Amino acid sequence: MPLNIVVLAKPVPDPAAAAEKLGPDNRLDRSASPSVINGNDEYTLEAALQLVEAHGGEVTLLAMAPAGGAETLRKGLAMGATRGVLVTDPALAGSDAWSTAKVLAAVLKDLQFDLVLAGFDTSDGVGGVVGAAVATLLKLPYLSSAAAIEPNPDAGTVRVRRISGSGFDVLEAKTPALIVGTQLLGAPRYPSLKGIMGARSKEVSQRSLADLGLQADGSDAVGGGAARTEVSARRTPPARGAATVVRGSAGEAAKAIVALLAERRLV
Amino acid sequence: MAGFWVIAEINPDGSLARASAELATLARELASTAGTEAHGIVVATEPSAAAKELATYLGDVIAIADPSLADHAWAQVAAQRAAEVIDTSGPTAILTGAASDGRDIAGTLLALLDGAILVNATAVTWAEGSGESVEMSVFGGKLITTSSFRDGVDVRIVTVRPNVVTAETASAPGTVRTESPKADLTLPSVAIVDHVAAEGAAAKIDDARIIVAGGRGIGGEAGLELVQQLADRLGGAVGATRAAVDAGWIPYAQQIGQTGKIVKPQLYLALGISGAIQHKVGMQTAGTIIAVNRDPDAPIAEFADMLVVGDLFEVGKALVAELDARG
Amino acid sequence: MTTVAAPPTSSAGQYRLTDEQLLLRETLHDLADERIAPRAAEIDRSGEFPEDIRQLLARHDVLALPFPERFGGVGGDLLTQCVAIEQIARADTTSSLILTVQGLGSLPILLGGTEEQQGRFIPDLASGAKLVAFALTEPEAGSDAGATRTRAVRDGDSYVIDGTKRFITNGSVASLITVFAVTDPEARTSKRLSCFAVEVPSEGFKVNRLEHKLGIRGSPTAELSFDGVRVPVENRIGEEGDGWKLAMGTFDRSRPGIAAQAVGIAQGALDAAVAYARDRKQFGQRIGDFQMIQAMLADMDARIEAARQVTYKACVEIEAGAPDGARWASIAKLIAGDTAMAVTTDAVQVFGGYGYTDDFPVERMMRDAKITQLYEGTQQVQRLVIARALLGKGG
Numbered sequence: 009m010p011l012n013i014v015v016l017a018k019p020v021p022d023p024a025a026a027a028e029k030l031g032p033d034n035r036l037d038r039s040a041s042p043s044v045i046n047g048n049d050e051y052t053l054e055a056a057l058q059l060v061e062a063h064g065g066e067v068t069l070l071a072m073a074p075a076g077g078a079e080t081l082r083k084g085l086a087m088g089a090t091r092g093v094l095v096t097d098p099a100l101a102g103s104d105a106w107s108t109a110k111v112l113a114a115v116l117k118d119l120q121f122d123l124v125l126a127g128f129d130t131s132d133g134v135g136g137v138v139g140a141a142v143a144t145l146l147k148l149p150y151l152s153s154a155a156a157i158e159p160n161p162d163a164g165t166v167r168v169r170r171i172s173g174s175g176f177d178v179l180e181a182k183t184p185a186l187i188v189g190t191q192l193l194g195a196p197r198y199p200s201l202k203g204i205m206g207a208r209s210k211e212v213s214q215r216s217l218a219d220l221g222l223q224a225d226g227s228d229a230v231g232g233g234a235a236r237t238e239v240s241a242r243r244t245p246p247a248r249g250a251a252t253v254v255r256g257s258a259g260e261a262a263k264a265i266v267a268l269l270a271e272r273r274l275v
Numbered sequence: 276m277a278g279f280w281v282i283a284e285i286n287p288d289g290s291l292a293r294a295s296a297e298l299a300t301l302a303r304e305l306a307s308t309a310g311t312e313a314h315g316i317v318v319a320t321e322p323s324a325a326a327k328e329l330a331t332y333l334g335d336v337i338a339i340a341d342p343s344l345a346d347h348a349w350a351q352v353a354a355q356r357a358a359e360v361i362d363t364s365g366p367t368a369i370l371t372g373a374a375s376d377g378r379d380i381a382g383t384l385l386a387l388l389d390g391a392i393l394v395n396a397t398a399v400t401w402a403e404g405s406g407e408s409v410e411m412s413v414f415g416g417k418l419i420t421t422s423s424f425r426d427g428v429d430v431r432i433v434t435v436r437p438n439v440v441t442a443e444t445a446s447a448p449g450t451v452r453t454e455s456p457k458a459d460l461t462l463p464s465v466a467i468v469d470h471v472a473a474e475g476a477a478a479k480i481d482d483a484r485i486i487v488a489g490g491r492g493i494g495g496e497a498g499l500e501l502v503q504q505l506a507d508r509l510g511g512a513v514g515a516t517r518a519a520v521d522a523g524w525i526p527y528a529q530q531i532g533q534t535g536k537i538v539k540p541q542l543y544l545a546l547g548i549s550g551a552i553q554h555k556v557g558m559q560t561a562g563t564i565i566a567v568n569r570d571p572d573a574p575i576a577e578f579a580d581m582l583v584v585g586d587l588f589e590v591g592k593a594l595v596a597e598l599d600a601r602g
Numbered sequence: 603m604t605t606v607a608a609p610p611t612s613s614a615g616q617y618r619l620t621d622e623q624l625l626l627r628e629t630l631h632d633l634a635d636e637r638i639a640p641r642a643a644e645i646d647r648s649g650e651f652p653e654d655i656r657q658l659l660a661r662h663d664v665l666a667l668p669f670p671e672r673f674g675g676v677g678g679d680l681l682t683q684c685v686a687i688e689q690i691a692r693a694d695t696t697s698s699l700i701l702t703v704q705g706l707g708s709l710p711i712l713l714g715g716t717e718e719q720q721g722r723f724i725p726d727l728a729s730g731a732k733l734v735a736f737a738l739t740e741p742e743a744g745s746d747a748g749a750t751r752t753r754a755v756r757d758g759d760s761y762v763i764d765g766t767k768r769f770i771t772n773g774s775v776a777s778l779i780t781v782f783a784v785t786d787p788e789a790r791t792s793k794r795l796s797c798f799a800v801e802v803p804s805e806g807f808k809v810n811r812l813e814h815k816l817g818i819r820g821s822p823t824a825e826l827s828f829d830g831v832r833v834p835v836e837n838r839i840g841e842e843g844d845g846w847k848l849a850m851g852t853f854d855r856s857r858p859g860i861a862a863q864a865v866g867i868a869q870g871a872l873d874a875a876v877a878y879a880r881d882r883k884q885f886g887q888r889i890g891d892f893q894m895i896q897a898m899l900a901d902m903d904a905r906i907e908a909a910r911q912v913t914y915k916a917c918v919e920i921e922a923g924a925p926d927g928a929r930w931a932s933i934a935k936l937i938a939g940d941t942a943m944a945v946t947t948d949a950v951q952v953f954g955g956y957g958y959t960d961d962f963p964v965e966r967m968m969r970d971a972k973i974t975q976l977y978e979g980t981q982q983v984q985r986l987v988i989a990r991a992l993l994g995k996g997g
Contacts, residue, residue, distance in 0.1 A: 023415065023533070023552075026415070026417075026552065028413075028414040028415075028417070028418075029414075029418075030418070030420070034420070047533075047534065048534070079621070082621065082625055083625060083628075083629075086625060086629070104391065104392075105385065105392050105394070106385060106390070106391055106392065109382075109385065109386060129378075131533070132413075132414075133394065134394065134395050134413070135378070135392070135394035135395065135434070136375075136378040136382075136394070137378050137381050137382035137385060137392055137394060137434065138382065139382060140350070140351075140378065140379050140380075140381070140382025140383045140385075140386075141382040141383070141385045141386040142386075143351075143382075143383075143462075144351070144354075144382070144383045144385075144386035144387055144462060145386045147461070147462060147463060148463065149463040149464070149465050150348075150350070150351055150379070150383070150462075150465065151348065151465055152350070152375060152378075152379050153375045167468070169471065170348070171375070171527075171528070172287075172470070173286065173287050173479070174287050174470070174472055174473065175470065175471045175472040175473035176470070176471040176473065177348075177467050177469070177470055177471075178467065178468050178469035178470070178471065179348055179465050179466065179467055179468070180465070180466050180467075180468045181463065181464075181465040181466065182463065190527075191527065191530075191534045191535075192527050198629050198632065198633045198662055199625065199629050200661075200662050200663045201626060201629075201662060201663035201664060201666065201667055201676045201678070201686075202663045202666065202676055203663075204622055204625050204626050204629060205622055205676055205677070205678075207622070207625070208621070208622060235425070236390075236391030236424060236425050236428045237391050237392070237393055237422050237423065237424055237425065237428075238422060238423060238425060239420045239421070239422050240405075240408070240421050240422060240423050241420070241421040242418055242419065242420045242421065243418075243419050243421075244417065244418060244419070245412070245416065245417075245418075245419050245560075248559075248564075248577075248578045248579075248580070249580075250576065250577065251566070251575075251576045251577075251578075251579040251580060251581055251582040252580065252581045252582070253571065253576065253581075253582050253584060254581060254582065254583045254584065255571075255583075255584045255585070256585075258585060258586070258589035258590045258592070258593040259593050259597075261567075261583045261585055261590045261593065261594075262590060262593035262594040262596070262597040263597060264581070264583070265565055265581065265583065265590075265594055265597075266594070266597050266598065266601070268563070268565065268580070268581055269509075269542070269563075269565075272542075272562070272563050274485065274509075274541060274542045274563060275509065275598070275601065572881040572882055572883070574881075
């Protein structure tokens with residue numbers, strides 16, 4: 009039986025560009041770096057693509073981002089996702105994790121799916137909490153730290169190998185379910201050239217706050233204006249001095265190391 | 276101020292996780308500054324041992340035994356049980372760990388209690404008027420931000436990194452009160468149907484004081500043995516870069532870096548590691564960083580305390596000998 | 603009286619890289635860095651054809667790029683192909699040759715073959731299941747392609763081919779070889795040759811030897827002998843006597859690919875030199891802070907960008923059917939090949955003594971760069987082509 013999988017894919021500043029910065033309002037300045045799909049989301053996307061290759065079905069990318077996010081999703085479409093859904097609204101700039109969870113939950117309410125897959129965390133937020141919040145809002149079974157995902161579409165269940173302190177726990181739940189993945193799901197593929205050429209004809213539909221029946225103000229507001237946290241200050245960490253470079257014989261080097269360890273009371 | 280709450284995590288053997296002892300210490304200090312109470316919550320099939328241990332750090336600990344946890348995933352169950360007992364009648368801070376279990380429970384509580392959240396804290400302070408101040412390291416360590424919760428937000432969740440404070444027991448142990456589960460669970464449960472043991476479960480690196488890590492330069496199993504020997508001599512844990520994990524020399528649980536763990540040991544000994552940004556972000560805040568590398572221009576030289584230029588096998592063996600000689 | 607050529611009036615030569623081309627460039631950039639570059643030194647050292655890279659390229663549809671979609675190709679235009687070639691060449695020239703030669707060898711079939719022939723040959727090339735080689739050069743016929751001696755004699759419903767071909771890239775790994783042979787020894791040069799698609803192995807076909815080369819060591823450069831090799835008439839590409847035209851038409855479309863390869867080699871060398879200049883310290887500071895190093899790097903970058911832009915422009919002009927397409931192809935190859943040689947030599951210079959060792963990739967890049975001044979028409983031949991476009995044929 010075919011599977012319908014929604015993959016949460018967040019456009020983030022490209023970590024390789026190492027150009028991330030905060031704007032004067034202490035919000036992330038998204039124009040400072042090129043935007044790419046969050047690295048960890050590529051792992052879950054890869055897992056989703058492999059699952060639909062095995063079972064049949066479709067993969068939908070879901071992102072909450074500024075309007076340019078549709079372009080960022082192109083790579084995911086080129087990798088093989090069927091379509092994209094972009095939630096975009098100027099009021100969403102500066103949203104906190106809570107807003108993000110509410111908005112994603114609102115979109116998911118209108119989508120049909122067997123599985124929602126979320127990445128372990130994002131390279132810009134490094135929180136890893138939105139998945140759990142969305143699952144709770146939608147009352148979906150929540151399975152996290154997945155190293156392997158095995159759906160059983162005929163039985164309407166899914167099994168996940170969850171990384172534990174001593175190895176793996178094997179979890180099982182009914183679908184639809186929300187799963188948070190890890191790097192162990194397997195390295196993401198490069199888009200094939202045919203995929204790249206075909207991505208243009210795939211649909212990325214857009215939703216605004218109004219489309220979702222949400223507001224930017226009032227008691228149940230979402231978005232930057234409704235953010236419940238704020239950055240009040242920032243500083244650069246003190247630079248570490250350059251290293252003492254030790255050359256010479258292995259014996260001399262070992263003595264130098266031990267001397268430093270002793271000085272710092274580490275041995 | 277309704278108080279500070281710590282949701283404790285339990286080790287597989289039923290004892291209290293080190294990170295939770297640290298959180299409890301932090302909560303106690305914050306509560307003292309804020310003039311309010313700190314509480315701990317332990318949810319498990321058998322919470323008493325961990326609750327007793329937690330009570331050596333906190334004045335008030337609630338132990339909740341939920342038998343369903345024997346074969347159901349922890350976080351969503353624990354979050355619902357915790358939500359039953361946390362007093363949210365005023366500004367309430369909830370502290371959890373920042374690793375998988377901590378994130379799971381924090382995210383679930385965020386939705387259950389309609390709260391707000393700050394993640395991956397490297398420091399938490401409290402001040403009159405402004406309330407909690409949470410420091411976070413962002414952009415791969417390039418920037419440290421200080422964040423706070425806006426007025427009118429009562430439930431304030433913070434996920435806290437390990438090694439932010441040193442665990443310190445209170446001057447007198449607190450009390451443990453037992454609570455039973457109050458209501459049926461509203462969130463769908465996730466069953467645990469099996470456990471699979473990992474081959475050679477290694478010492479956890481998450482909160483290790485000392486880490487000896489190997490990179491591409493260790494070359495394989497033989498190099499890994501040297502890393503393990505040094506870890507043993509120094510009383511530390513073994514870590515690795517992504518290159519070593521991808522090559523199959525070491526399990527992912529020991530990977531340090533952007534897609535692995537972020538660690539803050541007191542000593543990080545890096546063997547055959549170039550110090551590229553993907554790895555750097557995982558260990559750059561370690562107290563002392565010593566690198567051994569053939570390449571004098573390896574990027575790690577820019578932020579290590581000492582770079583030994585040489586063959587890591589020769590230097591490593593000499594270091595083992597030197598440490599053995601010290602006895 | 604000769605007149606100066608009129609200024610260009612068409613807007614055919616405008617271009618911007620499309621979103622697809624940008625994503626393709628980014629994808630191949632990553633693929634090359636992560637999967638190909640780590641293999642480059644070993645490929646050069648061992649001299650073995652990188653079958654794993656060929657599979658990698660096939661799996662990602664890279665070898666499908668030059669071919670029409672209806673035969674299983676991606677239908678990439680010349681500019682798209684060049685964007686791809688440049689990214690691979692940046693990491694390893696030998697690997698980029700797998701793609702360029704797949705294009706070169708198949709161009710006669712794409713330009714002059716019937717729909718039936720294309721349907722027969724192209725799908726396996728597009729899927730990467732088979733490799734193709736281009737066999738024009740002979741021991742006595744290099745720049746002087748008109749001196750070709752290999753004979754193809756009609757015998758019933760076949761041709762019988764006898765002769766020797768030399769410096770044939772992929773000659774020992776290809777399953778299909780486009781062979782140029784004399785069918786009419788009495789005719790003038792431009793009508794003497796015909797082109798044949800020879801499927802190998804075949805009775806009478808032999809790989810005599812592989813060359814030991816200065817660079818592109820992982821690319822098998824073969825001497826092939828044809829000793830009574832029978833080829834069915836259905837495998838002749840075009841009419842008898844079309845060979846010369848097909849070969850020249852092929853070069854007009856393949857030379858930009860070599861230009862792109864040269865640009866890629868140069869870019870890879872520049873990237874390595876810049877990284878080194880950032881890290882290497884002498885006299886208490888990084889060498890990138892010294893003006894002489896900065897001047898070298900700046901000149902390298904400027905030359906590469908110029909070569910890149912003329913290559914892209916040539917692609918667009920040729921694809922648009924410009925009447926001086928041959929001139930464009932030759933200009934691109936001339937400029938890019940010389941750029942690659944100069945830039946890689948300077949890259950070694952930036953590295954100093956270390957650049958002379960195989961601890962760093964620049965010495966290999968310098969050796970690899972040289973071939974771009976030699977094959978698919980030497981730089982001297984390119985100049986002849988350009989001069990002819992300016993002056994017209996000799997009177």
